[in-house]
Amino acid sequence: MNAVITVTGKDTVGIIAKVSAECFAANANILDITQKVFGGMFVMTMLIQVDDLKIRFADFVDKMNELGQKEHLVIHTMHEDIFNAMHNI
Amino acid sequence: MLNDNKILETINMITQEHLDVRxxxxxxxxxxxxxxxxxxxxxxxxxxxxxxxxxxxxxxxxxxxxxxxxxxxxxxxxxxxxxxxxxxxxxxxxxxxxxxxxxxxxxxxxxxxxxxxxxxxxxxxxxxxxxxxxxxxxxxxxxxxxxxxxxxxxxxxxxxxxxxxxxxxxxxxxxxxxxxxxxxxxxxxxxxxxxNVPEDNPFMAGAFHGSGEGECMINVGVSGPGVVKKALEKCSGDLTEVAETIKKTAFKITRMGQLVATEASKRLGIPFGIVDLSLAPTPAIGDSVAYILEEMGLESCGSCGTTAALALLNDAVKKGGVMASSHVGGLSGAFIPVSEDAGMIAAARSGALSLEKLEAMTAVCSVGLDMIAVPGDTPEEVISALIADEAAIGVVNSKTTAVRVIPAYGKTVGDTVEFGGLLGEAPIMKISSYSPAKFIARGGRIPAPIQSLKN
Structure with missing residues (x-):
């Protein structure tokens, strides 16, 4: 199963590193990253594979939410199927 | 393949436009x-x-x-x-x-x-x-x-x-x-x-498990008036284009409901029944069916044109939603509960929306006179006659209609009832005081209309 992580917020050094470190810690494999900075605003979407997570996916979502709060970023971690269902026939 | 715009569109729907599974x-x-x-x-x-x-x-x-x-x-x-x-x-x-x-x-x-x-x-x-x-x-x-x-x-x-x-x-x-x-x-x-009550409706207060249903079923009700309103803000075309925009949005909303229904059914080990593809408003600002009608070009919900706009909305929601789900049921359409919809509350309070107009709207929406507060001294025969009128609309048009009316004890026109939460608040609406008492006292049954004989 794949999940999508979106990160938005004020651009600072090390956002990708911190999000990636959290993925690594949970054993989530990063499949794809797109990232841009618009006028100081950081926007990233990341596709990860979560089949071999060391922790429950729900706990991983909590960890990403905690990271978001700590770093003043808005992080959403969602099962990929919600996007597939809505946008693909 | 997913692209970033689609991903952000979905997240915006959830975080900004009140998209949820109701x-x-x-x-x-x-x-x-x-x-x-x-x-x-x-x-x-x-x-x-x-x-x-x-x-x-x-x-x-x-x-x-x-x-x-x-x-x-x-x-x-x-x-x-x-x-x-x-x-x-x-x-x-x-x-x-x-x-x-x-x-x-x-x-x-x-x-x-x-x-x-x-x-x-x-x-x-x-x-x-x-x-x-x-x-x-x-x-x-x-x-x-x-x-x-x-x-x-x-x-x-x-x-x-x-x-x-x-x-x-x-x-x-x-x-x-x-x-x-x-x-x-x-x-x-x-x-x-x-x-004409549906036996698989997941929405309250009218939900029950009909005798033709299985031992245990999972039914899911979706929502999303805020998402439809936002989509229409970007639509400047004619009403055909408005209908197309609503259909596309309803499709997306319902696909999400279908996904949740399938997943819940699988995890609970209980068969999936239906998705009810209704637009169910909440009192939250931006989650209103009335605002959708106003976005189409009405100065206020309740003006002339409201019934036509609601008919368009109701039909487009069904057309968009029906392909997105394997089984559609329940009430499926646009709800117009006055107390649960910020735009309806405002329209009723300003006098733009009357009980009579609401009755006309129920001929083309998915349910009926919903969450309407009337004076506490309204006689029981008037309440009964209101129910009879609404039932007549449903029976003749082969659709579900309903009445959830609150004769608020001790209150009169100009007052407000406040329930809080999803039930919201409602200004007391004026209701005709001419007496239908003799009509109601006759009792008996109004015969089924000729259109019931379809066999």
């Missing part, structure tokens, strides 16, 4: 609980529902977390209690069915659901002894419980309108308003009077 409702058959001993029957009901629904709330919460989609309510609907109570009631029409409501309340407390529906009776053609006993107990049952919902079907296209039931429901609603007078007659917000 309810996962587990329908449970209680036929196996029938017993002529009321205590035994209630005990069987409690045990059965608690066993079937023990993981409902936790499963809903885990889906919510993993998919990132809010699931606002987890609810239960059961077989109409008038049927389940029939052995206990026996031949005694004065039997008090309140213990069944208290049992359902205990179930709601144990399972952690916010509403349980099915304190219901189907009397479109006539009353059984237990139907009458149950209806007589509704005021007390809803006054002593908080989370139990009740519905009574008094008409159908096939059977016509049971005017004795219509008269009885006027009386019942008035009594319920009195018994819950200390809380703005809130009891009436938990009672719906239907014509």
């Amino acid at each position: 309810t996962i409702t587990m329908g449970i058959s209680l036929h196996s609980c029938i017993d002529d001993d009321v205590k035994k029957c209630c005990s069987k009901i409690y045990d059965k529902i608690c066993k079937k629904a023990e993981n409902l709330v936790a499963t809903g919460e885990s889906i919510e977390k993993e998919y990132g989609i809010p699931i606002i309510n987890k609810r239960i609907s059961v077989t109409p209690i008038a049927t389940i109570a029939s052995a206990a009631v026996g031949e005694d029409p004065t039997f008090d069915c309140t213990p069944f409501a208290e049992t359902l309340q205990n179930v709601a407390n144990t399972c952690g659901v916010n509403f349980i529906g099915g304190y219901s009776a189907l009397v479109q053609k006539g009353f059984s002894v237990s139907d009458r006993a149950l209806i007589n107990s509704i005021p007390n049952a809803l006054a002593v419980t908080n989370n139990v919902c009740s519905s009574v079907n008094i008409a159908s296209t096939k059977a016509g309108i049971n005017m004795d039931a219509v008269a009885l429901m006027g009386k019942t609603i008035k009594k319920l308003a009195y018994l819950t007078k200390d809380n703005d007659s809130i009891g009436c917000a938990k009672l719906v009077v239907f014509a």
